[in-house]
């Protein structure tokens with residue numbers, strides 16, 4: 001018997017919610033024997049988790065131990081209750097921070113919130129597990145945080161990328177830059193731009209790593225020193241699925257990141273994150289085997305379905321960035337004779353060689369979007385900065 005089937009059987013026995021969900025789908029625990037069988041279980045949406053928690057507070061019937069055996073109970077926006085079960089690193093972030101080089105001897109300023117939401121405690125626990133010294137700084141207090149960074153000899157930062165930038169700029173402004181020993185930063189919860197990452201390395205000597213997870217799930221995926229996609233964490237099974245059907249998608253196809261949390265205390269089977277990602281089976285340069293997430297591109301709700309395939313804003317942006325001389329592309333979706341039609345309106349930097357550029361865009365679109373589409377160039381100045389790059393004019397009845 002595989003460890004997955006054993007896990008599902010125990011979850012079924014101990015969690016009323018898991019039992020209810022499997023039964024409603026006409027499944028018995030013995031039906032789930034392999035990873036492929038997981039696909040038979042319907043997705044658990046965050047909204048459904050919140051709803052189940054309202055009707056059976058606090059944990060909606062997912063918790064498999066008495067509340068009094070937990071270390072802590074957190075409350076994320078929603079509100080959604082998040083349990084902290086036993087163990088020194090319950091959310092398994094140690095693997096992510098270790099891959100980023102955090103180790104004994106580091107003095108780390110943890111700027112995630114310690115109040116109600118679990119983020120602060122998640123990383124605090126993982127850092128302590130690795131032997132790091134933690135400054136539980138929390139959010140805000142920019143000037144004080146810079147002073148602490150300088151006086152306490154801080155070597156590592158944990159938090160969101162925008163606050164890292166704020167702190168480093170403030171240190172520079174106060175003339176402290178040469179007194180700061182900060183050399184590594186680990187960020188999450190916000191999009192990290194590659195531009196910010198290279199500014200940090202080039203101008204401040206700080207190497208920035210990132211990871212992906214949620215308050216409900218803990219660590220899901222993280223960067224290794226190659227910083228080329230996210231290795232999947234231990235303790236979870238990650239799928240990328242069609243958000244409508246829940247069916248798993250192949251490597252390279254963007255879809256919803258769905259996570260099965262293999263935590264006996266709080267078994268969440270096929271939790272739909274609503275985050276948009278893609279898997280790759282191309283081996284990482286670091287040599288560690290296994291699938292990786294190539295990135296998190298946004299939220300799945302921003303996608304539209306065209307001719308049976310999903311189309312997302314990040315794909316249009318990728319197409320734009322690959323075509324020289326193109327300032328903006330808007331994908332317009334309409335229906336003609338009940339069939340979807342995809343038209344790319346392309347605004348050029350300069351109104352020259354329009355025909356050649358249009359042909360190049362059509363060629364790239366075939367590759368990146370996997371659609372054959374009509375391309376029309378429009379004069380520069382047609383689109384303004386606030387315009388969306390996907391416009392769906394189909395009417396639904």
Ligand SMILES: [Zn+2]
Pocket residue numbers: 224225226227231284285286287288
């Ligand atoms: Zn790697």
